[in-house]
Amino acid sequence: MASGQGRFTRQLYLASQSTRIIALDNYEQYLRIARERYGEAGHAPCIGNLYDLPFEDEAFDIVATRSTIDIMDGPRMFREMVRVLKPGGWIYVSLVYDSTYKFAPGPDADLESRIQRAYNRNAIEWGVSYGIQAVNGSRAGRFLPLYAWDNGLTLVKLVAADWFLYPNPEFTAEEKAVLHLQLDMIYNACKSAQEPEYAIEASQLDEWYMRVKSEIDSNRTTYTSRQFSLLAEKPRT
Numbered sequence: 001m002a003s004g005q006g007r008f009t010r011q012l013y014l015a016s017q018s019t020r021i022i023a024l025d026n027y028e029q030y031l032r033i034a035r036e037r038y039g040e041a042g043h044a045p046c047i048g049n050l051y052d053l054p055f056e057d058e059a060f061d062i063v064a065t066r067s068t069i070d071i072m073d074g075p076r077m078f079r080e081m082v083r084v085l086k087p088g089g090w091i092y093v094s095l096v097y098d099s100t101y102k103f104a105p106g107p108d109a110d111l112e113s114r115i116q117r118a119y120n121r122n123a124i125e126w127g128v129s130y131g132i133q134a135v136n137g138s139r140a141g142r143f144l145p146l147y148a149w150d151n152g153l154t155l156v157k158l159v160a161a162d163w164f165l166y167p168n169p170e171f172t173a174e175e176k177a178v179l180h181l182q183l184d185m186i187y188n189a190c191k192s193a194q195e196p197e198y199a200i201e202a203s204q205l206d207e208w209y210m211r212v213k214s215e216i217d218s219n220r221t222t223y224t225s226r227q228f229s230l231l232a233e234k235p236r237t
């Protein structure tokens with residue numbers, strides 16, 4: 001669900017070798033990019049709204065979504081995913097913790113860890129001011145088990161994974177714009193850190209900001225973020 005530019009669909013295909021994957025998104029251009037990038041091997045693209053999936057009840061063995069439920073109406077999206085899932089089928093949801101965005105270790109690991117600490121200290125406030133709803137430091141991670149239980153599903157596995165490395169060579173202009181936004185959030189959050197233990201010297205912070213900015217533009221940056229995954233089963237009765 002919400003397959004976007006197809007990276008996750010591609011991983012599902014490589015892992016499962018299933019040729020019966022449907023990749024649904026409501027943005028035609030993304031589905032086209034996915035097709036150009038990976039061809040149609042293994043999946044069928046489908047335009048549709050994840051709040052009103054164009055599928056019968058109990059149609060699928062597995063319903064999976066990555067990096068989307070936290071920016072949508074989570075309960076509504078989850079309910080609709082459960083509707084199209086067969087009894088005995090599995091739901092997989094993974095998402096990124098909002099407040100832990102961090103740029104991967106650069107030449108000055110000590111500075112970066114101080115930046116990360118200062119950012120995390122201030123991230124909730126900054127997230128809110130950027131229109132992101134923060135819930136005790138994450139947007140939706142802690143709600144995933146509740147979504148499962150509210151829909152009568154059984155938890156199979158819940159993983160709060162460690163840092164997730166995103167490869168950079170494929171970043172599109174839109175993704176770079178998101179990275180720039182995140183960089184600005186980190187910079188502004190660190191700049192406004194008041195407590196001495198979180199304070200970072202302005203010139204050091206500025207220098208770091210300019211370096212990462214140019215790394216984003218030249219495709220040299222990777223960023224890491226905390227991932228949260230849920231696997232749940234729909235009961236057979």
Ligand SMILES: C[S@@+](CC[C@H](N)C(=O)[O-])C[C@H]1O[C@@H](n2cnc3c(N)ncnc32)[C@H](O)[C@@H]1O
Pocket residue numbers: 001002003004005006007008024025026027030048049050051065066067068
């Ligand atoms: C952050 S992207 C995640 C893409 C992909 N799952 C991945 O992990 O690479 C969110 C996706 O949700 C899609 N989307 C947003 N609202 C939607 C809706 N109502 N119905 C279907 N897709 C939607 C967007 O077009 C976008 O591709």
